[in-house]
Amino acid sequence: MGLFDAIDIAGSGLTAERVRMDVTAENLANAQTTRTATGGPYQRQEVVLQQAGSSDFGTALEGAMEPSTASAAGEAGSAAATQASAGGGVQVAAIVDDRSPDQLVYDPSSPEANAKGYVTMPNVDTVTEMTDLISESRSYDADVTAMQTAKSMFTATLGLLK
Numbered sequence: 001m002g003l004f005d006a007i008d009i010a011g012s013g014l015t016a017e018r019v020r021m022d023v024t025a026e027n028l029a030n031a032q033t034t035r036t037a038t039g040g041p042y043q044r045q046e047v048v049l050q051q052a053g054s055s056d057f058g059t060a061l062e063g064a065m066e067p068s069t070a071s072a073a074g075e076a077g078s079a080a081a082t083q084a085s086a087g088g089g090v091q092v093a094a095i096v097d098d099r100s101p102d103q104l105v106y107d108p109s110s111p112e113a114n115a116k117g118y119v120t121m122p123n124v125d126t127v128t129e130m131t132d133l134i135s136e137s138r139s140y141d142a143d144v145t146a147m148q149t150a151k152s153m154f155t156a157t158l159g160l161l162k
Contacts, residue, residue, distance in 0.1 A: 006150035012052055012089030013143035019092050020047045020136045024129050031124040034112045042122040044098035053088035098123060 023045045033042040100123045108117030 004154075007147055009089035010143045010147040010150065012091060014140060014147070016047075016049055016090045016092055017136050017140040017143060019095075020049075021133065021140070023047050023095060024133045024136060027124050028126060028129050028133075031122060031126055031129070033122055034110075034119055041102050041120050042124065044100070044122065044124045045095050046098050047095055048093040049090050050093040051088070052091040 027044050030042040036042055102123050103121040104118045105121050106117055107113055107119045110119045112119045114120075
């Protein structure tokens with residue numbers, strides 16, 4: 001694991017949480033949108049996150065727990081295996097539609113009402129969106145704290161080297 005990997009990982013978390021907050025804000029902004037360009041009501045969006053890099057946690061743990069050898073070739077091979085298995089943070093895999101059913105609201109005076117007087121509303125629940133926004137904000141704050149902690153550790157280490 002490199003010296004600045006902690007900052008890179010926290011930075012990827014900041015980027016991912018920012019995307020999640022943007023999508024949640026879009027969901028809230030369109031909570032009453034009954035007609036989109038495609039003709040139907042707005043569909044709630046969700047962000048799918050995945051681990052950046054191709055390794056999984058088990059591989060990274062095995063690489064970190066691997067005993068180091070005394071030979072130069074062994075050390076180089078072990079360091080390369082650890083670097084290859086180190087996690088690279090998180091990234092946005094996709095933004096997908098939430099396929100939960102739309103809400104039907106009885107409003108016969110609406111121009112969007114069907115023959116029975118019901119309007120198809122988006123599948124956006126404002127309470128769920130606000131809860132998600134709080135969670136995303138706290139995750140963002142945790143990533144900022146991790147980045148600041150790594151920075152202060154690097155600063156303290158550089159201070160020892162003076």
